Amino acid sequence: MNEVLKTIKNRRSVRQYQAEQIKDVELTTILEAASYAPSGHNCQPWHFTVIQNKDLLNLMNEKIKEQMRLPQHEWANKMGESSRFNVFYEAPTVIIVSGDETASSPLPLAGTNFHYTPLVDCAGAIVNMMLAAESIGIGSCWLGLVNFFFALPETEKLHIPENYKPFFAVTLGYKGEKVIGQLAPKRKTDIISYIR
Ligand SMILES: Cc1cc2nc3c(=O)[nH]c(=O)nc-3n(C[C@H](O)[C@H](O)[C@H](O)COP(=O)(O)O)c2cc1C
Known part of the structure; x- marks a missing residue:
């Protein structure tokens, strides 16, 4: 198998x-x-905001877990209550990925907003980031839970550029012993149809 395919198959959420x-x-x-x-x-x-400040990451973790404990987020209560759970898994680097909400193109498709896709584009950038990380032996995890923080006024501390909206975070760090060589979750197989 070539190196790119190996990297794609070996990447796991760390x-x-x-x-x-x-x-x-x-x-x-x-x-x-x-x-x-x-x-x-x-x-x-x-836009990529690199956070390597432990105090800020600890604050974000606490604030996110506070939100996760609220009754309206029942699905997240257990994680929010666990003293062992850290939203960033103690990764030393966290990257916030934000999209330019004002980005526009000269070619709007009639009646749709499809010419302007910052969320989709940022998702592509995240995948590139995670595959690049895996290819040089660095673990990563895509984080949606960080959205609990983006809803809070403390988001100011991230200094996201004007008109950009933070979408996700990605953790980066050398893999812990327990996760080296972990197997991929089972993949769905009934996902392809052919028209030939
Ligand atoms: C949009 C999105 C949000 C995610 N949010 C989280 C998260 O907040 N915390 C987490 O541990 N994993 C998160 N993940 C990782 C998924 O759980 C993981 O990709 C999935 O279980 C498949 O495992 P794999 O990445 O090892 O193939 C997220 C993944 C995506 C694509």
């Missing part, structure tokens, strides 16, 4: 990290890969 920070050169490689993702009309409507 939920245990070593405390050691990743190297700046590794971080740059991963971010550069993100920036090479395709985007609608080549808008490249993404």
Whole structure:
């Protein structure tokens, strides 16, 4: 199997990290890969906020868990109440991926908003980032739970550029011992139809 296919198949959501920070050169490689993702009309409507500040990550974790404990988020209550659960899995680097809400293209498709797809474009950038990370031996996990934080006024602390909306976070770090070599969750198989 070629290296790209191996990387795609070996990447897992990593939920245990070593405390050691990743190297700046590794971080740059991963971010550069993100920036090479395709985007609608080549808008490249993404912004990456790199957080390597433990105090800020601890604050975000606490605030998110506070939200997860609220009765209206029943599905998340258990995780919010667990003292062992850390939303970022103690990863030393967390990247917030935000999309430019004002990005526009000269070619709107009639009656749709399909020419402008920052959320989709950012998702592509995240996948590039995670595959690049895996290819250089760094673990990552895509985080939707961080959206609990984006709803709070403390989001100001992230200094997201004006008109950009934070969508997701990605954790980065060297993999913890327990997760090295972990197997992929079973893949659905009945997902393809052919018209030939
Ligand atoms: C949009 C999105 C949001 C996700 N949010 C979280 C999250 O908040 N926490 C988490 O541990 N994993 C999160 N994941 C990771 C998925 O749980 C994971 O990709 C899935 O279980 C398949 O496992 P794999 O990535 O190892 O193939 C998210 C994935 C996606 C695509």
